[in-house]
Amino acid sequence: MLPMLKEILTQSVKKPVTNLFPAARLPKSITGFLEDVGRGKANLIPPVETPEHMRGKLSYKRNICNGCGLCMKVCPSHAIEQVVYPVPPAKEGEEQPRAQKRIRIYVGNCIFCGQCIDICPKEAISQTSEFLLAAEDRFAESQIIE
Amino acid sequence: MAGNVPYKIPIGPIHPALKEPVHIELTVMGEEVIGADFTPGQTHRGIEWMGLSRNPVQIVHLTDRICGICGVTHSLSFARAVEQIAGITVPERGDYVRTIIAEFERIQSHLLWAGVAAHELGFDSLFYLAWRVREDAMDAIEFITGNRVNYDIIQIGGTRRDITIDQYAKIRTCLKTYKDLFSKLKKLFLEDAVIKSRCIGTGLLSFETAMAYSAVGPTSRASGVTADLRVDYPYCAYGDLDIKPVLPTAYGKDVNGDTYDRIVVRIFEIAQSIEIIETCLDNMPAGPVLWEEKVVKILAACKKASGEAVGRHEAPRGEAVHYVAMDNADAPIAWKVKASTYSNAHVWPIILKGAQLADIPIIVASIDPCMSCTDRVAITDNGSTKIFTKEQLSKMSYEKTRRMLQ
Known part of the structure; x- marks a missing residue:
């Protein structure tokens, strides 16, 4: 009757699929965080890899x-x-x-x-x-x- | 609250329950909707007008931006219209690549819709799941075309990119994921007690009304209309395929024409699209994908062309039509887009009648409306919006035809 229940239970023990870009938690200031990354004080979680031949800049x-x-x-x-x-x-x-x-x-x-x-x-x-x-x-x- | 019944409730143009701007006005008696009307035209961006100062090779990528979900629908319809005028024949392989992209688009669009429908019911866990599995189709599209949303793969005379042999494996893996998922999706959407109780019997659209109001796509097929452009007027590679319009009978049930039937049709169309892509991959003919490699030559061929044509494509939401007229010039002299929602939205007042207030979001969403596709005309004069009656518009239309004939 409620097939989603089983799905929710299995999902809850799995690792989330979301890539936490650029940081796992929202920093107090995004620009401050990026400056820290530039200075090597903070670590940036990289974005999802782009496929070959992606059309960018x-x-x-x-x-x-x-x-x-x-x-x-x-x-x-x-x-x-x-x-x-x-x-x-x-x-x-x-x-x-x-x-x-x-x-x-x-x-x-x-x-x-x-x-x-x-x-x-x-x-x-x-x-x-x-x-x-x-x-x-x-x-x-x-x-x-x- | 006594007095002043029935109440009029305006929803929109901008409202949290609506994804895109549209104005809906409801007349309600208690909880029951006794009358409904809607005003489109709130997302008008003047794309057709922009097109009239550009050449077809530019417009074909502009059309990708008409709608964020139908990335290939509009460019394919437009390209087909221009190809007819200029007498360009698309190579067979180009047709197959076009078909594959169009079907991937159908998969992602139907999954997106399924998620939205679940969300409108307040079933957010299913919404997250549907959108998560949709990512596989988006990734496949990005892998083939180079972009997730604005594919830009259609060119006048074929496609800009080929699907190479080494790409087949990844596409097949994606299809296999969906094949394995299909029975799960079917179970989650069609056997769920919540969805059944909310969707069965709501938003009823009878076969006769669907025919009378010219509903298209899954909305009409859910009411038992066996109309599918891919079957009725085959184009691209659809002529080589053995496909039939998907009706609610695919799930072994009678045709009711309610919201539940629309879910059934869309879920089974996902399965059909998977099969189509597989068949196309197996039977890909060799050869070029583009009529002419040099874009300059395509531009020259378009400049020489004169005439008018209609390009059509069965979009995930139904038939999309592009009318193009060209006259030995860089830019076309006329370009008109009619998206599927324009046909489908007219059944809103019918299917909303008699519904409960809480059922409105799912009924409105059940036709899979896309206002960005639909809104093509807004007439403003010194800042005030003019509304034309049907007679006035017909008169203007007749006059225009006469002018063009002279």
Whole structure:
């Protein structure tokens, strides 16, 4: 009649499946706790391992990129913008080099679909499995890839 | 309390008992509901409008964000519509990968629903169990696609990732876990005295009403309607499979059309999905999964396309429909989404009538509503919300058809 009773009894002697990330008990201050972890005073319980080929934060190699801008064309969330790096004026008798077109990716806008990786002809963009990306400032250094 | 009977009780748009914003207004006489009405349109985010300034390759990933549970439903429907317009044929293997993901989605969605249903009954230990076992399906999905929720695996013309031979073993292990679990789940959900006493006979939806109000998916099948898009209009790999719509008779009982029947249908659909994935894995054809590897070529093919089409998919909750019209441009000129809850929500006023107040959460949840999928239109004019009558809307619709024909 109550089949769940047996299940509850067996579950109660088993180890909980929840991974207690980042700490087993709620610290008084999360930022204080993270600072302690940084100083090596506290231990961080690691998050559950990510599978292979998880789609996380993008990584971008500016020196390979040729600035074609195809990634901007397929980005669903307009997270990529074009940046033009000025070049110093050419010396006399030399041809003026063209300004370098490169891209800038805003992590706050990115939806991690990985479409830019598929279309990139130079394979300048790749995906890492980094997923702890929360930040207070959307223009913080960690939130802009260039 | 005397006087002013019957009472009107508004629930929502934001209410602890509701997972998503929807406004329900109930007229009650004592404990009994004598009338019910609902107002959707509280989760409107303007996704269709965003789509009209993007190309199909961008939209296909935008559609993943329409709903947090139907991660593949909308992208598959949309991709099928665009493929018809552009005349793109999906390779066979791509169809099989699509089917496998769609069925994994059904497993996790039904388990999620089963947990929510248990929670609405106050049966939280069962809710925790259902959501714990759901994690296996989520892990399998993450393993195949790279993300737990927003799969992003569908591309116009196929899928973006293949299921490689070395991935089969892990998927099979996951399926075996569910196979072993199935009899337990069946026992916990269908033989429990609490669930039986709360669900049998509540939220009755007759066969005739289900037909008249065009209910779809498990909601209609629980009332005995043998309608399943996968069987009636096979697409993807479903044509190669021997499947039948799941009715409450699968549990060897008569069709009542109550909440209990809806649980029966969903639990047995989990078993059906496991079988479908197994068959697909066994019969995976070789070859590519995508019509064209180069995304630039897909973009070019979409830009050249013109015409209109409807893409459909049997989502865990029922049929989802995407209408797309394109006209030799980057962005489509029209895109309309009709999710399954839009059809199913209309039976709420019927099945809520005569119910006890305490039964409302489980009856509302029994159709597995998803408001994010449903809410597509909100008309605001200078800050005030306008409500159009059916006649006005029909008139506007006729006029629009005429305009488009000119």
